[in-house]
Amino acid sequence: MLSLDALLVFVHVLCAAIWVGGHLVLALRILPTALRAGDTAALARFEALYEPLAAPSLLLLALTGLALAGLHQPEGSAWFGFADAFSVLVTAKLVLLAATIGLALHAKLRLGAITSAKLGTYAWHARAVTVLAVLLLASGVGLRLL
Numbered sequence: 001m002l003s004l005d006a007l008l009v010f011v012h013v014l015c016a017a018i019w020v021g022g023h024l025v026l027a028l029r030i031l032p033t034a035l036r037a038g039d040t041a042a043l044a045r046f047e048a049l050y051e052p053l054a055a056p057s058l059l060l061l062a063l064t065g066l067a068l069a070g071l072h073q074p075e076g077s078a079w080f081g082f083a084d085a086f087s088v089l090v091t092a093k094l095v096l097l098a099a100t101i102g103l104a105l106h107a108k109l110r111l112g113a114i115t116s117a118k119l120g121t122y123a124w125h126a127r128a129v130t131v132l133a134v135l136l137l138a139s140g141v142g143l144r145l146l
Contacts, residue, residue, distance in 0.1 A: 008064045008067050011060060015060045015064065016061060019058055019133055020134060022053070023126070024130060024134075027130040031043070031123055034119075038119065044113075062097060065097075068143075069090050069093075069143075073090075085142075086146055089142050089146070093140065104129065
């Protein structure tokens with residue numbers, strides 16, 4: 001029978017694969033082609049297909065990450081701080097998650113639909129979220145290796 005820890009790790013890694021993988025595909029394959037061609041429709045199609053999967057994945061990543069941090073928190077360690085490696089990595093993940101959510105909300109609420117005039121701003125957002133996703137992945141691996 002699967003332990004709670006194993007189930008949380010499985011869901012967390014699956015959601016990370018969806019989140020990070022999707023953003024890497026966007027940033028490295030779709031975005032460069034769309035920018036060269038000025039093709040906003042390609043980005044809109046990708047967003048329409050990916051967002052219904054990405055948004056729940058990000059939510060599950062946050063929830064399972066919080067649960068895993070709580071389960072694996074060493075004695076005397078704090079979530080916010082720099083006293084030990086665990087605290088530094090969890091603090092980093094929380095800051096990166098907040099930045100990711102901030103960028104996502106900015107794109108959704110302030111930028112609206114993808115247009116030719118906003119293509120450069122959307123490209124910046126996509127690249128920034130991709131970098132944040134990879135950094136979140138790297139810090140998660142760091143936590144598992146402690």
